[in-house]
Amino acid sequence: MFPPDPTMKTGFYKEDVYMQALELYPSVVDLIKGKAEENKDKTLILFNNERYSYKETDEISSRIATGLIKMGAKKGDRIGIYALNSPQWLFSYLGILKAGGIPVTINTGFVKEPLIYNINMPETKFLFVDTRLLKNYLEIKENLKSVENLILIGEQSNINVGIDNMITLNELLSDRKENIYTELKGHDPAAMILTSGTTGRSKVVVESNAQFIVTALDMIDAGGVSADSVVYIYLPLFHIMALDLAAISAIMANATIVLVEKFDPLNFWKDIKKYGITHFHAVGPIFEMLIKQPESSEEKDHERIIAIAYASKEVWEMAEKRFNIYITGGYGSTEAGIPVTSPYSDVINKKNKPGSCGMPAPPFDVEIQNPNGFPVKPGETGEIVIRPRLPYVTFLEYYKMPEATINAFRGLWFHTGDLGKYDSDGNIYFVDRQKDSIRRRGENISSFEIEQILLKMDEIRDAAAYPVKPDHDEEVMIAIVPKTKNLNAERIIDFCVENMPNFWIPNYIRFVESLPRTPTGRVQKYLLRDQAITDDTFNMKDYIIKKLKEMGNR
Secondary structure, eight states: OOOOOOGGGGSSOHHHHHHHHHHHHHSSHHHHHHHHHHHSSEEEEEETTTTHHHHHHHHHHHHHHHHHHHOOOTOOEEEEEESSSSSSHHHHHHHHTTTOOOOEEEEOOOOOHHHHHHTTTTTTEEEEEGGHHHHHHHGGGGGGOOEEEEEEEOOOOOOOOOOEEEEHHHHHTOOOOOOOOOOOOOEEEEEEEOOOOSSOOEEEEEHHHHHHHHHHHHHHHHHHHTTEEEEEEEOOOOIIIIIIIIIHHHHHHTTTEEEHHHHHHHTHHHHHHHHHHOOOEEHHHHHHHHHHSOOGGGGGOSSOOEEEOOOOHHHHHHHHHTTTTTEEEEETTTTTTTEEEHHHHHHHHTTTTTTBBEEEOOOOEEEEEESSSBBBTTTTEEEEEEESSSTOOOOOTTTTTHHHHHHTTTTGEEEEEEEEEETOOOOOOEEEEEESSEEEETEEEEHHHHHHHHHSSSTTEEEEEEEEOOOSEEEEEEEEEESSTTTTTHHHHHHHHHHHGGGGOEEEEEEEEEBBTTEEEEEEEHHHHHHHSSSOOOOOOOOHHHHHHHHHHH
């Protein structure tokens, strides 16, 4: 049985184990096919009262592939998924791959322009849409350039919208053929995932099948995920952390997935106990929300739990002590997977350092470099750069952005745009982002895209979006140069609520006479960040909550 049990060794898997994985499973299609034959009736997915085996997951996804091919899907077609967490999300993802399509994962928080961009940029031909999100689709469908067919996921009893070329997932599943799949290689795309823009529009990252396979094995190695494991997935499946780091790694490890629609801090530990969870993935703000909950007997009443997380030293140590769990860190990105981790043996023996990302995993070389491209000394800060040791195990390209792709790999290293350092033992630490993006509650947000939406307001002359940190997590703040004195903060929030995903809406607004700029016109955002929340800043949290409630918490 592959992979070798990660709990029965010391240190990282050897590089030959990764090579074996890529030979056994050139693609995610080969992975689910092989694991279905291996595990058959073993439960793969638990969701509410639904239970699906490895074999059923393979069969259902093959029927979806059959339906897509009958609708005209061809190898290389981009096929989007705009849906909340459900087994049908995973079935659709696997079915798209089996049909030879490229899954385009779409953030369910997107509405209006961000949603249009995420669908149009990769030239999405088919689109799976959750019926609960159909309203958002209908608002923008006239602006979509390439979508030819719509497939509805979810409850359809009251759906009567008269859309041409629309079918339900049940109708797509009507063909019983169960063995169809398209042969894919490691260099074929496994997903197209939007990542936050830095100095421009968000980029569509084209990820390879080899990257998915290697990243899954990295997670198995770091978390000690095995056939006895139960992996809790509450993060949205459109994110690489939930899709590859959690779901695909669980499949490779022959484990069971407990899937829920979204994170619920009130029921988190109840679910952990109810389902016998052994592993979950998290970002720092998740732990912070859990820590803020009143202490309960349930939060420690569990078997050994491994949390694969990205958290500060302070939050890490607090969470391990309070919740009686083991945490393993890591560093990664949509483009690179998880090139820095700690092996399970270090985690379980408390040899990994809280706050550290770990060390380079076997398939990667990782350096911290100065601006001239030379390695820095221990303790010095520089840019984290990555180079794969195996073919196609980082992203393939930024779709339709060849110059950005080439620039990202300048000097034969992938430049992450993130700052880091390493200690005398070789442990790597994340320091900060060079990127001009904002990370809020685990979401990367493009400040550029927020600004472009704000500048559509007639009353705004200039705008800058940037992060502030009133608590542990970053929040969005905007500096506004108004055209008129009549413009107020409430009017801006009303506009944002109508035109932005909820998690983009700025909590803090400041009116200024002008924005600080360089001689070339670039906004000096570091000056705004350094000023942070000033006395003349409007805190709009309560007003935002009120507006969202009025709109039914869209």
